[in-house]
Amino acid sequence: MNLFSAKAGKYQVIKLSCGKKTLKKLNKLGIYNFSKIKKLKKNTLKSSPVLLEINGKRTAIMSWVAKKVIIEEI
Numbered sequence: 001m002n003l004f005s006a007k008a009g010k011y012q013v014i015k016l017s018c019g020k021k022t023l024k025k026l027n028k029l030g031i032y033n034f035s036k037i038k039k040l041k042k043n044t045l046k047s048s049p050v051l052l053e054i055n056g057k058r059t060a061i062m063s064w065v066a067k068k069v070i071i072e073e074i
Contacts, residue, residue: 004050004066008041011071018068026065030054036074 003011012025014037016023031037041053043063050066052059061069 001071002067003037003039003052003069003071004063006039006042006045006071006073008039010036010038010074012036012074013069014072015070016068017070018065022065022068024059026069027059029059030057031069037071 013031013033014062016026016033018026026032031052035054037039038053040053043050047063049060049062052061
């Protein structure tokens with residue numbers, strides 16, 4: 001499942017299926033393969049940003065980027 005369609009909860013990143021530039025930006029935020037993230041709330045709109053907590057820091061990523069982050073629930 002991708003990060004955009006997931007409910008709020010704790011997840012582990014399985015795969016980042018994006019281009020080099022986007023991958024570099026995600027890595028700067030602390031999102032890597034097999035990293036643990038927490039989605040703070042379920043998205044209500046198709047284009048709303050996704051709110052995350054990564055290593056104790058809150059951040060948001062765009063919906064199209066969240067659709068490229070493949071995750072599994074932990």
